[in-house]
Amino acid sequence: MLKLDQVSKEFSAPEGPVRAVEDVSLQVKGGELAAVHGPSGCGKTTLLLMAGALLRPTNGVVYVDGLNVYASSSEQRAEMRADRIGFVFQRFHLVPYLSVLENIMVPSMSRNDEYVQERAEELIEKLNLEHRRMHQPSALSTGERQRTVIARALLNRPHLLLADEPTGNLDERNAEIVLSTMADFAENGGAVLTVSHDPRATRYAGQMFGMEEGRLQEEVEVQETRGPA
Amino acid sequence: MTIWNLIRREIWHSKLGSLSTLASVLVAIASIVGAFTLLQAHDVRTDRILDKKQQATREDMEELRQEMRRATLQLGFNVVILPKGQELTEWYNRGYASETMPENWAQKLAESRTLTSIRHILPVLQKKIQWEDMSREVMIRAHRGELPLKHRPEKPDLVQSVPRGKILIGHALHEELDLSRGDNVRIRGREFTVEAYRPAQGSQDDITIWMHLEDAQELWDQQDRINAIIALQCMCTGIHFKEKVKSQIKEILPDAQVIIREAKASARARARLSTREKAEKALKREQRNRRKLREEREGLAAVLVPLVLAASAIWIGLTAMVNVRERRGEIAILRAVGLRSWHVMSLFLIKAAAIGLIGGALGYGVGFLGGRYMEAWLSTSAAHPLGIGVLFRPAVLFLGLVLAPCLAALAAWIPALVAAYHDPADILSEE
Numbered sequence: 001m002l003k004l005d006q007v008s009k010e011f012s013a014p015e016g017p018v019r020a021v022e023d024v025s026l027q028v029k030g031g032e033l034a035a036v037h038g039p040s041g042c043g044k045t046t047l048l049l050m051a052g053a054l055l056r057p058t059n060g061v062v063y064v065d066g067l068n069v070y071a072s073s074s075e076q077r078a079e080m081r082a083d084r085i086g087f088v089f090q091r092f093h094l095v096p097y098l099s100v101l102e103n104i105m106v107p108s109m110s111r112n113d114e115y116v117q118e119r120a121e122e123l124i125e126k127l128n129l130e131h132r133r134m135h136q137p138s139a140l141s142t143g144e145r146q147r148t149v150i151a152r153a154l155l156n157r158p159h160l161l162l163a164d165e166p167t168g169n170l171d172e173r174n175a176e177i178v179l180s181t182m183a184d185f186a187e188n189g190g191a192v193l194t195v196s197h198d199p200r201a202t203r204y205a206g207q208m209f210g211m212e213e214g215r216l217q218e219e220v221e222v223q224e225t226r227g228p229a
Numbered sequence: 230m231t232i233w234n235l236i237r238r239e240i241w242h243s244k245l246g247s248l249s250t251l252a253s254v255l256v257a258i259a260s261i262v263g264a265f266t267l268l269q270a271h272d273v274r275t276d277r278i279l280d281k282k283q284q285a286t287r288e289d290m291e292e293l294r295q296e297m298r299r300a301t302l303q304l305g306f307n308v309v310i311l312p313k314g315q316e317l318t319e320w321y322n323r324g325y326a327s328e329t330m331p332e333n334w335a336q337k338l339a340e341s342r343t344l345t346s347i348r349h350i351l352p353v354l355q356k357k358i359q360w361e362d363m364s365r366e367v368m369i370r371a372h373r374g375e376l377p378l379k380h381r382p383e384k385p386d387l388v389q390s391v392p393r394g395k396i397l398i399g400h401a402l403h404e405e406l407d408l409s410r411g412d413n414v415r416i417r418g419r420e421f422t423v424e425a426y427r428p429a430q431g432s433q434d435d436i437t438i439w440m441h442l443e444d445a446q447e448l449w450d451q452q453d454r455i456n457a458i459i460a461l462q463c464m465c466t467g468i469h470f471k472e473k474v475k476s477q478i479k480e481i482l483p484d485a486q487v488i489i490r491e492a493k494a495s496a497r498a499r500a501r502l503s504t505r506e507k508a509e510k511a512l513k514r515e516q517r518n519r520r521k522l523r524e525e526r527e528g529l530a531a532v533l534v535p536l537v538l539a540a541s542a543i544w545i546g547l548t549a550m551v552n553v554r555e556r557r558g559e560i561a562i563l564r565a566v567g568l569r570s571w572h573v574m575s576l577f578l579i580k581a582a583a584i585g586l587i588g589g590a591l592g593y594g595v596g597f598l599g600g601r602y603m604e605a606w607l608s609t610s611a612a613h614p615l616g617i618g619v620l621f622r623p624a625v626l627f628l629g630l631v632l633a634p635c636l637a638a639l640a641a642w643i644p645a646l647v648a649a650y651h652d653p654a655d656i657l658s659e660e
Contacts, residue, residue, distance in 0.1 A: 045658050054565060055654035075569050082567020089657060093562035097242030098235070105230035107566040116230075152566070164657075 001160050001191035002028040002051055007060030009046050009214075020046040021057070022214040028193050028207070030159070033186040035202045036195040038211035044195035045164050047211070051193055052085055052162045053077040065159055082110040086153030088178075088194075090165035092145045094137040094152075100124065100144075101133050104151045111156065123151035127181065143174025150181050161185055163194040167201050179204050232572065236580045243555070247584055249548045250637065254588025257541035258633045259596035264530035265625055266600025267607075270615050271526060274608060275519040282515060286508045293505060307490040308347055308474060310334075310458040310482065317488075324368065324433065325355045329454040332442075334482050338458065339376035341481050346474040349387050349461040350376045354445045354454065362415050363406055368437040369416075371445030387461065393441045395424035401435035402426070416440075417448050458485075538636065545640035549577060553648040560648050561656035574649035581641035582634035589633020593626055 009021040021043040028034040036044055049055035050062055053069045054077075062069040064084055069077060081087075094103050101120055108116040124130055127147040137145055146166065153161060161182060167175035175198075183204040186192045194201050195211075202208050210217035240247045311320065312328040320326050335352035338344055355370040374390030377383060391397050396416075398408055403426035408414065412423045421440065429435055446452050475487045553560070560573055597620070605614040 049654045049658055052565070054657065078564065078567050078569045080567075081565060085567075087562075087565050089562070091558070093558050093565075093657075095235070095559050095562075097238045102230055102234070102238075106235075106563065108230050109232055109235070109563075110567040110569065110572065156567070 001030045001032075001065060002026075002193060003063040004047075004051060005061045005063070007047075007050055007057045007062060009043070009050060009055065010058040020214050021050070023060070024214075024216050025060075026207075026209060026216065028160075028191040030189045030191050031186055032206045033183055033192040033194070033204050034207040034209065035205035036193070036209045036211050036216070037197065037199070037202060038195075039197055042211045043214040044197075044211055046214075048162050048164050048193065048195050051160075052087060053080050078110070082107060082156060084159045086156070086158035086161045088146075088149050088153050088161065088163035088166045088182075090168045092137070092149050094145060094148060096137055099134045099136055100129055100140070100148050103137065103148055104155055106152060107156050113156075116155065119155060119157075120151070123154055127151050127177065141174075142169050143171060143177070146170055146174060146178055147181075150178055154181075154185065159190060161190055161192045163192065163196075163201075165196050165198065165201075166194055167196065167198045172200075175200050232575060232579065236576060236583065239556075239576075240580060240584065243552060246548050246552050247580075250545050250581065250584045251588045251591070253541040253544040253548070254585045254633050254637050255592040255595060257538050257636060258589045258592025258629050259599060260534050260537040261632070262593050262596025262625060262629050263600035263603070264526075264534050264596075266597050266620055267604045268523065268526060268530065269622070270601055270604035270620055271519075271523050273615055273619055274604070274612075275516075275523070278519070279512065279516060282512050286505075286512060289508060290505060293502075308460040308478075309488040309490070310338075310460070310478060310485045311488065312456070313484045313486050315456075315486065317486075324357055326456040329354075329451060329456045330485065332453045332455045334485065335376055335455065335458045337481055338460075338478070340379045342380045344378075344477050344481060345381075346477050347460040348378060348381065348384060350378065351388060351459050352376065352442070352455045353457050353459060354442055354449070354451065355456065356445075356449065358417075360416065365406075366436075367402065368433055369440065369445060369448075370437050371440045371442045373442040391424060391439050391441050393444055394421060395440070396421045397424050397439035398426045399435040399437045400427055400429040402438065419444075419448060542636060542640040545581065545637055546644060549581060549641040549644035550647070553577065553644045553651075556648070557651060557656050560651050561653035564651070564653040565657060570649040573651075574645045577641050577645035577648055578638045581637040581645075585634035585637025586630065588637065589629045589631075592633060593629040596629070597621075597625075 004024055004026050007021060007024045008019065011018045011020055024047060026034065036047065038044055046055065050057045051064075053062070053064065056070050064080060067080070069080065072080070095106060098106070101124065104120045104123060105116060108120075113119075124133055127150060129144060129147055129151065132140055132144055132148075137148070140148065146169075150166075153163075163182060166178050166182070170178060179201065182192050182194065186204075186206075194205070196202075311317075311326050312330040315326045315328040332352055335350055338347075339350050351372050351374075353370055353372045355368060357366060357368050359365075360367045372388070372390060375386045375388065396414070402408060408423050408426065410423055410425055413420055414423065415421070416438070421444075427434065442455070446454060471489050474489060478485065478487050563573060563576075564570075597617075601614045601617070601620055605612045
């Protein structure tokens with residue numbers, strides 16, 4: 001599903017070029033949940049954006065479903081994001097003037113899907129958001145906002161779910177809901193890559209990578225440890 | 230979820246920005262429609278003022294025409310054409326000309342195309358004689374009736390000819406000589422029958438005998454000769470009619486001299502003609518003033534309207550740019566979930582156009598009413614605004630409703646482009 005082959009990203013800065021990600025290679029197959037763990041500023045988000053067809057790497061190749069992501073045009077990458085990739089962000093980025101239902105349905109604007117409302121209602125039910133269905137983000141708790149974001153990411157039935165600090169601001173109960181939802185997604189054949197400095201995010205991971213100063217340090221084989229520790 | 234839903238909700242969410250854009254479009258369209266309505270109202274009012282003045286002038290002219298008709302009927306013949314060699318002193322003293330001219334000179338006048346300044350041409354032969362049978366002096370005036378003007382519309386004759394062998398006598402002769410219709414009299418040995426006598430005129434006509442021209446020419450053995458052509462000037466020739474009458478006649482009859490008798494009626498006619506010229510001048514002055522006023526207003530609108538349009542466009546653009554700035558996170562996530570750049574661009578353009586449409590409709594209303602009232606206020610303090618139905622033009626409404634969304638969308642174009650090509654990674658990596 002996702003393959004990063006010697007991917008690097010360099011940013012120019014007044015003090016000289018900054019290498020945010022250096023020679024990273026990893027692969028997440030369908031049914032796998034991989035976690036990248038590391039401190040803030042180590043390049044996790046940059047890695048995720050490159051994996052999500054949002055940031056062109058300086059070197060290396062990114063494949064999603066076997067397609068070379070950055071060999072295609074900007075509009076084709078947008079189509080790829082709409083059809084194949086779901087995003088979960090720490091800061092949620094919910095549209096403030098839309099209800100929970102409408103926020104979940106935002107990705108449907110790029111597709112013509114007559115069952116989209118049905119699918120959105122299913123996700124609302126699954127993520128226990130029925131009572132917040134018509135509420136705007138400002139009326140939601142942090143956990144409810146993150147659950148809304150998860151529902152939005154899953155609406156278009158993506159193949160790959162990318163999560164940036166999905167549990168960073170959540171309490172134990174909400175973190176559990178988010179992580180188990182991602183795990184369910186992986187169990188149903190999807191690929192999940194999550195980057196986080198929160199140790200809870202590793203509970204469901206089949207693969208775990210450490211990251212420091214833009215480099216993947218090691219790949220840690222994780223035993224079947226599904227569920228809270 | 231549709232783009233339209235998103236736009237509708239966003240407009241409602243960012244009320245201040247939306248109202249600001251709405252106000253800008255409203256002002257822009259109101260200024261255009263207002264200027265257009267004001268100029269249109271100006272034109273309508275100008276037409277009405279001029280129509281009113283023209284109507285008043287027409288009525289005055291009609292009254293003048295009627296007065297002129299009455300006056301000319303009272304005036305009688307006032308143009309006398311004499312042979313060039315006639316001594317005027319003698320003519321004034323004796324009351325007739327001793328010199329004669331060919332009778333066909335009158336025909337030349339009657340057949341002329343260029344003679345427009347006189348009508349009712351009457352060739353005459355007149356003499357003052359001692360009527361020996363009656364032992365008194367009388368004036369003989371002989372004619373064969375008016376000559377029809379060949380190239381002018383036919384008019385009823387002012388005088389009728391006297392049948393041959395008959396005479397018409399003045400009132401004094403009727404009374405003093407006890408002559409009545411049917412009486413026979415002798416003049417220079419030839420017998421004539423009194424046809425009628427004329428009512429008292431208080432002039433030389435009271436001692437005048439009228440007879441047929443040929444009878445008189447035979448009496449004095451002056452076949453085909455006359456000693457005067459009398460005519461009536463046409464009052465249609467303007468206040469400088471005397472010069473015109475004289476020049477036209479002399480062009481046809483270079484060997485004649487022309488005398489125009491000034492009369493009270495013609496003096497009055499001159500005054501009326503002068504009044505008409507003044508009225509026409511006043512009308513032209515009014516037309517000039519209104520045209521000048523329109524040009525001034527048009528000039529002002531030509532400067533103000535583009536300025537207002539430019540200011541509105543800049544304001545709409547700035548408001549849209551602020552909106553783009555505020556919605557960076559939202560734009561980034563829309564791009565991240567797969568919306569194309571044209572989706573994002575259309576969010577801003579459709580929003581601007583939708584607000585523009587509402588602003589255009591409101592701006593049309595404000596501009597239309599504003600222009601209508603302002604024109605009335607600028608006209609005179611007493612002027613009422615012109616009727617809505619008179620000023621309403623569907624094309625202007627259509628223009629307002631099309632121009633407003635276009636203006637708003639064009640002004641928001643650059644901010645929309647900026648939004649569409651925002652790199653979502655820049656914003657999302659700020660986390």
